Amino acid sequence: MNQMLPLYMQVKDHILGHIQSGTWAAGSRVPSENELVESFGISRMTANRALRELSADGYLARVPGVGTFVKEQAARTSLMELRNIAEEIESRGHTHTLQLISRAKVMASQALADEFEWKAPQHAFHLVVLHLENGLPVQLESRWVNPFIAADFMIQNFTKQTPTAYLLNTVPVDELEHSVEAIMPDADQQKLLNMRDREPCLSLHRRSWSQGKVVTVATLIYPASRYALHSRYKTNAQGKPL
Amino acid sequence: MNQMLPLYMQVKDHILGHIQSGTWAAGSRVPSENELVESFGISRMTANRALRELSADGYLARVPGVGTFVKEQAARTSLMELRNIAEEIESRGHTHTLQLISRAKVMASQALADEFEWKAPQHAFHLVVLHLENGLPVQLESRWVNPFIAADFMIQNFTKQTPTAYLLNTVPVDELEHSVEAIMPDADQQKLLNMRDREPCLSLHRRSWSQGKVVTVATLIYPASRYALHSRYKTNAQGKPL
DNA sequence: AAGTGGTCTAGACCACCAG
DNA sequence: TGGTGGTCTAGACCACTTT
Numbered sequence: 001m002n003q004m005l006p007l008y009m010q011v012k013d014h015i016l017g018h019i020q021s022g023t024w025a026a027g028s029r030v031p032s033e034n035e036l037v038e039s040f041g042i043s044r045m046t047a048n049r050a051l052r053e054l055s056a057d058g059y060l061a062r063v064p065g066v067g068t069f070v071k072e073q074a075a076r077t078s079l080m081e082l083r084n085i086a087e088e089i090e091s092r093g094h095t096h097t098l099q100l101i102s103r104a105k106v107m108a109s110q111a112l113a114d115e116f117e118w119k120a121p122q123h124a125f126h127l128v129v130l131h132l133e134n135g136l137p138v139q140l141e142s143r144w145v146n147p148f149i150a151a152d153f154m155i156q157n158f159t160k161q162t163p164t165a166y167l168l169n170t171v172p173v174d175e176l177e178h179s180v181e182a183i184m185p186d187a188d189q190q191k192l193l194n195m196r197d198r199e200p201c202l203s204l205h206r207r208s209w210s211q212g213k214v215v216t217v218a219t220l221i222y223p224a225s226r227y228a229l230h231s232r233y234k235t236n237a238q239g240k241p242l
Numbered sequence: 243m244n245q246m247l248p249l250y251m252q253v254k255d256h257i258l259g260h261i262q263s264g265t266w267a268a269g270s271r272v273p274s275e276n277e278l279v280e281s282f283g284i285s286r287m288t289a290n291r292a293l294r295e296l297s298a299d300g301y302l303a304r305v306p307g308v309g310t311f312v313k314e315q316a317a318r319t320s321l322m323e324l325r326n327i328a329e330e331i332e333s334r335g336h337t338h339t340l341q342l343i344s345r346a347k348v349m350a351s352q353a354l355a356d357e358f359e360w361k362a363p364q365h366a367f368h369l370v371v372l373h374l375e376n377g378l379p380v381q382l383e384s385r386w387v388n389p390f391i392a393a394d395f396m397i398q399n400f401t402k403q404t405p406t407a408y409l410l411n412t413v414p415v416d417e418l419e420h421s422v423e424a425i426m427p428d429a430d431q432q433k434l435l436n437m438r439d440r441e442p443c444l445s446l447h448r449r450s451w452s453q454g455k456v457v458t459v460a461t462l463i464y465p466a467s468r469y470a471l472h473s474r475y476k477t478n479a480q481g482k483p484l
Numbered sequence: 485a486a487g488t489g490g491t492c493t494a495g496a497c498c499a500c501c502a503g
Numbered sequence: 504t505g506g507t508g509g510t511c512t513a514g515a516c517c518a519c520t521t522t
Contacts, residue, residue: 006510032488043512045287048489056298064489065520076421182424182442182466200424200442200466224424224442232419248491274507285493290508306508307501 007042011050019059019070022093026072030060075138076228082176082208084165089133097135100158101128101192108144115207116146116214125153127163130192137193138226143218149210167208167216175209180229185221193223200224249284253292258453261301261312262414268314272302328404331375339377342400343370343434350386357449358388358456367395369405372434379435380468385460391452409450409458417451422471427463435465442466 005013018024031039036047051068054060062068073092077083089096106126113121125145130137143163145153149171156166167173183203185195193201204220222229247255260266273281278289293310296302303313331338348368355363367387372379385405387395391413398408409415425445427437435443446462 008510034487043514045492045513046511048491049510051489062489063520064518066488068489178472180422180444180471182444182464184440184442184466198426198440200426202422202424222424229422230420232417250491276506285495287494287511288492290510291491293508304508305501306499307506309507 008046008049011036011040012054015054020091020093024070026070028070030068032067075226076230078230082173084162085131085139086162094134097132099130101130103127112144115217123147140189140192140221143216145216146214149213149215171210171215173208173210177207179205189221195223249288250291253278253282254296257296262453266312268312270312272310274309326406327373327381336376339374341372343372345369354386357459365389382431382434382463385458387458388456391455391457413452413457415450415452419449421447431463437465
C-alpha cells in the first residue's frame with residue numbers, strides 16, 4: 001500500500017535528500033522552477049511551492065533573476081529542543097563522528113549529588129565524548145547518568161548511537177534545564193577541541209528529568225568560533241517574556 | 243511612496259490584525275477560502291496561500307471539510323527566563339542603574355537591513371546602554387530599533403524606563419529569536435564593562451517581531467564572570483517544549 | 485534577448501464533513 | 504448535497520539579472 005505523496009512534497013524530498021546527503025553542497029545552485037517543470041512533468045506553480053517552502057524553512061535562498069541556491073546551515077543548536085548533535089550535523093549534509101574519551105562508574109561528589117537531587121552521594125556513570133563535524137571537533141560532552149534509571153547505559157556501543165540518542169529513545173524526558181556560560185577552556189579541553197589560545201567556549205549545562213527524577217547531568221562545551229545556540233518561538237498575546 | 247503589497251500579504255495582514263486585536267478570539271472561525279475570494283475579489287489560490295501560510299506560522303488551524311480556526315497561542319514562553327534586566331536585578335534586591343553611552347539615527351548596513359528583513363537599507367535608531375548592578379557593569383546593550391514601528395523611541399527618557407521595558411509596553415511582541423555565542427570583547431567593550439584581560443563574554447543576540455515585522459535587533463554582552471543565562475521548562479516525550 | 489523568481493488567475497478534481 | 508480544505512494545471516504579466 002504505497003502512500004502517494006503530493007507532488008510538491010516529492011519535489012521537496014528530492015531536493016532535501018540531495019542537500020542532506022551532501023550531493024548538493026552549500027552555495028551550489030539547485031534546479032530552477034522551469035527545470036523542475038521539465039524533469040518532474042509538473043506545473044510551474046507546483047515547482048514554485050516546493051522551492052518556496054524549502055526557502056521559508058531556511059534550506060534554500062532564492063535570488064530573483066538569478067536562481068535558487070543551497071543555503072549554508074549555521075552551526076548552531078537549539079536551546080528549546082533536546083536535539084541529538086549527530087542528527088543535527090547530518091541534516092546539514094556533514095559527517096558526524098565521535099571519540100570516546102573516557103567511561104567509568106564514579107562516586108558522585110556532593111555537588112553532583114545535589115544536581116541529581118540525591119540526599120547522599122551515590123555512584124553514577126560518567127562519560128566523556130568528543131563530537132566532530134567533518135573531522136573538526138565541535139562539542140566536548142561530559143555526562144553523568146543516573147544509574148537507577150538507565151541501568152544499562154554503560155554497556156551501550158556509542159559509536160552506533162550517541163548517548164543523547166540512547167537516552168532519548170530509552171527514557172521519556174519531562175523537563176529540561178539549561179544554563180549557558182562563556183568560559184575559557186582549560187588546557188585539556190583546549191587540546192581536545194583543537195583550539196587556538198585565548199579563544200573562548202560556550203558551556204551549556206543541562207539537566208533532564210523523567211517522572212520527577214534527574215536522569216542525566218551534562219556539560220557540553222562548544223568552541224565559540226564553531227557553534228552558536230539558538231531559539232525562536234512565538235509568545236502569548238501579552239508578549240510577556242524578556 | 244506607498245508600497246503595494248502582494249494580495250496574499252494583504253489578506254494575511256487583514257486576518258492577523260483581527261487575531262491580534264482580539265476581534266477574532268481563539269477557536270473562532272475565520273472566513274473560508276471562498277468567502278475570501280468573494281470579499282477580496284481574488285482567486286482561490288491566493289486566498290489559499292494566505293490561509294496556508296498563517297497555518298504554517300501557527301496562527302490558524304485548518305480542518306478539511308470543516309473550516310479554518312484561530313489557534314490557541316501556547317503560553318510556554320512564561321517558562322523562558324530571559325527577563326528585563328532591570329526587573330531581574332531589582333528582584334534580587336540589588337540596585338539597577340544605567341548609563342546612556344550613545345544614541346543616534348544611523349543608516350543600516352546591508353547586514354542589519356537583512357536582519358530587519360528590509361529589501362534595502364533604511365535609517366534605524368541605534369542606542370548603546372550600559373547596565374550596572376550595584377554599580378558594577380553587567381550588561382552592555384547595543385540596540386537597533388525599527389523607526390517605522392516605534393517612531394517616538396528616540397525621545398524617551400531611558401533613565402526612567404529601560405529600552406526593553408519601553409518597547410514591551412509600546413509594541414506587542416509576538417515572536418522572539420535568540421542566539422547565544424561566546425566572544426572575546428573588543429577593547430572598547432572590555433573597558434566599558436570594566437573587565438580583566440582574557441576574560442570572555444556571553445553575547446546574546448535578540449530579534450523581536452510584531453505582526454510579522456522586526457521591531458528591534460539587539461546585542462547584549464555579559465561578562466562571563468558575572469552572568470549566566472538560565473532556562474527551565476517542561477517538554478513532551480520527544481524533548482520538545484510544550 | 486533569454487532566463488530567473490514573484491505573483492496571480494480561472495478553472496479543475498478529490499476526500500472529507502455536515503445537515 | 505453543498506461547503507470545506509488540499510492539490511494541481513496551463514496559462515499569464517511583471518521586475519529583475521545575465522549574456
